[in-house]
Amino acid sequence: MKFSDWLTYIQQRTETALDAVLPAANVAPDRLHEAMRYAALGGGKRVRALLAHAAGSLTHARPEQLDRAACAVELIHAYSLVHDDLPCMDDDKLRRGKPTVHVEYDEATALLVGDALQTLAFQVLAEYSVSTTASGQIEVIRLLAEAAGSRGMAGGQAIDVAAAGKELTREELEFMHLRKTGALIRAALLIGARAGEGVSEDRRRRLDQYAKRVGLLYQVVDDILDAESDTATLGKTAGKDAAQDKPTYVSVLGLQEARRFAEELLAEANDTLAPLGERGARLREMADFIAHRAF
Amino acid sequence: MKFSDWLTYIQQRTETALDAVLPAANVAPDRLHEAMRYAALGGGKRVRALLAHAAGSLTHARPEQLDRAACAVELIHAYSLVHDDLPCMDDDKLRRGKPTVHVEYDEATALLVGDALQTLAFQVLAEYSVSTTASGQIEVIRLLAEAAGSRGMAGGQAIDVAAAGKELTREELEFMHLRKTGALIRAALLIGARAGEGVSEDRRRRLDQYAKRVGLLYQVVDDILDAESDTATLGKTAGKDAAQDKPTYVSVLGLQEARRFAEELLAEANDTLAPLGERGARLREMADFIAHRAF
Numbered sequence: 001m002k003f004s005d006w007l008t009y010i011q012q013r014t015e016t017a018l019d020a021v022l023p024a025a026n027v028a029p030d031r032l033h034e035a036m037r038y039a040a041l042g043g044g045k046r047v048r049a050l051l052a053h054a055a056g057s058l059t060h061a062r063p064e065q066l067d068r069a070a071c072a073v074e075l076i077h078a079y080s081l082v083h084d085d086l087p088c089m090d091d092d093k094l095r096r097g098k099p100t101v102h103v104e105y106d107e108a109t110a111l112l113v114g115d116a117l118q119t120l121a122f123q124v125l126a127e128y129s130v131s132t133t134a135s136g137q138i139e140v141i142r143l144l145a146e147a148a149g150s151r152g153m154a155g156g157q158a159i160d161v162a163a164a165g166k167e168l169t170r171e172e173l174e175f176m177h178l179r180k181t182g183a184l185i186r187a188a189l190l191i192g193a194r195a196g197e198g199v200s201e202d203r204r205r206r207l208d209q210y211a212k213r214v215g216l217l218y219q220v221v222d223d224i225l226d227a228e229s230d231t232a233t234l235g236k237t238a239g240k241d242a243a244q245d246k247p248t249y250v251s252v253l254g255l256q257e258a259r260r261f262a263e264e265l266l267a268e269a270n271d272t273l274a275p276l277g278e279r280g281a282r283l284r285e286m287a288d289f290i291a292h293r294a295f
Numbered sequence: 296m297k298f299s300d301w302l303t304y305i306q307q308r309t310e311t312a313l314d315a316v317l318p319a320a321n322v323a324p325d326r327l328h329e330a331m332r333y334a335a336l337g338g339g340k341r342v343r344a345l346l347a348h349a350a351g352s353l354t355h356a357r358p359e360q361l362d363r364a365a366c367a368v369e370l371i372h373a374y375s376l377v378h379d380d381l382p383c384m385d386d387d388k389l390r391r392g393k394p395t396v397h398v399e400y401d402e403a404t405a406l407l408v409g410d411a412l413q414t415l416a417f418q419v420l421a422e423y424s425v426s427t428t429a430s431g432q433i434e435v436i437r438l439l440a441e442a443a444g445s446r447g448m449a450g451g452q453a454i455d456v457a458a459a460g461k462e463l464t465r466e467e468l469e470f471m472h473l474r475k476t477g478a479l480i481r482a483a484l485l486i487g488a489r490a491g492e493g494v495s496e497d498r499r500r501r502l503d504q505y506a507k508r509v510g511l512l513y514q515v516v517d518d519i520l521d522a523e524s525d526t527a528t529l530g531k532t533a534g535k536d537a538a539q540d541k542p543t544y545v546s547v548l549g550l551q552e553a554r555r556f557a558e559e560l561l562a563e564a565n566d567t568l569a570p571l572g573e574r575g576a577r578l579r580e581m582a583d584f585i586a587h588r589a590f
Binding site (some may be wrong): 023027028029031032033036079083086088089106107108109111112114115116118119120122123125126127133134135137138139141142144145146148149150151154155157158159161162175 | 322323437449
């Protein structure tokens with residue numbers, strides 16, 4: 001399948017899978033469930049779902065198992081966006097071209113939507129198999145929890161909040177982003193690979209190196225887009241990092257060096273995959289997609 | 296062991312177990328980890344931990360396994376309190392006799408503390424065995440996720456928020472509280488029992504009936520205490536239900552009928568356990584403790 005067709009195909013599969021695991025909007029409490037669906041459905045590039053499926057192609061994983069992995073990581077991602085947009089965090093009004101959850105509903109609902117989407121991610125992994133064994137499934141749950149928690153994504157957010165108005169070194173910026181964005185991207189890849197047959201130690205190491213590069217790449221490009229694009233193109237408020245005086249790869253490295261760094265990360269990510277041959281094709285295409293996306 | 300000694304013993308075990316699973320305050324991000332410890336350690340009656348241990352005595356579960364079950368449910372409970380106290384929810388300043396997390400730290404930190412405590416609950420269950428089998432462990436994770444999510448605790452909170460200023464029928468109040476408080480209490484009991492040897496269908500059914508009674512009992516007594524006690528005794532703001540115009544068992548039934556209902560629930564809980572004999576002793580003591588506690 002051509003990459004652009006595969007992209008649309010996986011995005012549609014993920015939408016269908018999320019729709020199936022989210023409680024219907026007429027199940028009590030209705031408003032909470034409606035708001036959860038508003039937050040999690042109908043938008044987003046689904047990069048984490050795509051990465052889970054791409055990693056699954058390394059290990060011949062079944063698409064149905066990858067759908068569950070994709071759901072779990074996208075639910076965690078969706079929860080983090082809802083909470084990140086709250087007034088006490090980034091106070092953002094626009095997300096994926098729509099009003100953010102606390103604007104469309106209210107703050108209390110947005111708080112509970114995030115809380116419940118996080119729970120649902122773990123519930124999906126407790127109810128549907130990603131791995132073919134129960135112990136493998138527990139490993140999948142552990143990977144997701146590690147990535148989402150205080151030493152992963154939530155910790156990265158805490159560092160991000162504390163960094164507003166401060167100057168960070170390049171190393172500190174990397175430390176933050178490996179957690180804030182990188183941890184969940186890594187989990188998507190490792191969980192996707194875990195859905196199929198066992199991976200050799202060498203392959204797992206390569207996938208982990210790829211994950212680190214692609215996680216940083218995603219963030220560097222995000223920072224470049226935030227500095228360069230307009231709000232209509234992004235579907236979220238552009239220029240907000242500068243407005244909130246947050247350190248970014250653009251503010252720390254400058255635009256030109258940030259672009260160079262992105263190309264370097266892309267090349268490294270692809271080099272890491274070279275020995276995997278054809279099975280690594282989707283992962284290489286994904287790295288390229290992440291590097292050259294326009295939103 | 297005398298009940299009051301057992302109470303202290305389990306409370307101390309739970310504190311030690313929570314201390315061990317919470318990241319140290321000098322692990323980066325330090326402030327987040329310090330605030331997570333502030334929220335989860337050093338206080339509370341640990342009712343859910345006690346119930347998990349009491350249910351474990353039904354099935355001869357090992358105390359170490361019950362500690363992990365206790366940690367997981369107490370972490371979910373702690374997260375829910377931190378988020379419930381936020382300005383967009385109950386806007387409370389005092390909890391367990393100390394300033395609430397957003398008062399002691401800030402709102403963004405409190406949001407992330409709650410988020411990360413929830414994740415940690417699932418991480419504990421992915422890293423440490425409660426059940427002796429991997430498939431049993433997944434069942435434990437499923438029980439916790441069901442109880443915490445939008446059809447459980449978070450859903451109950453959403454109904455609670457929407458109920459401010461409204462009149463609820465007794466049935467609607469029960470529907471809300473079975474979710475808001477009852478779901479996690481039920482999970483504590485079922486997970487505690489799951490830690491030991493298998494339970495017969497009859498015993499599981501009895502435990503479930505007991506759980507429903509005790510969950511409601513806890514809330515009825517909470518409503519009575521909120522109406523009757525002062526802030527110093529409760530360690531949290533007293534009279535806040537009335538101040539926020541929230542329906543409670545006291546506002547719906549009146550104080551006298553609420554007291555009568557509590558005694559009825561206590562008697563029913565104990566009747567349910569009667570056929571279990573000596574093994575149900577701790578559960579009966581716990582029901583009595585929940586009914587007659589002063590805070």
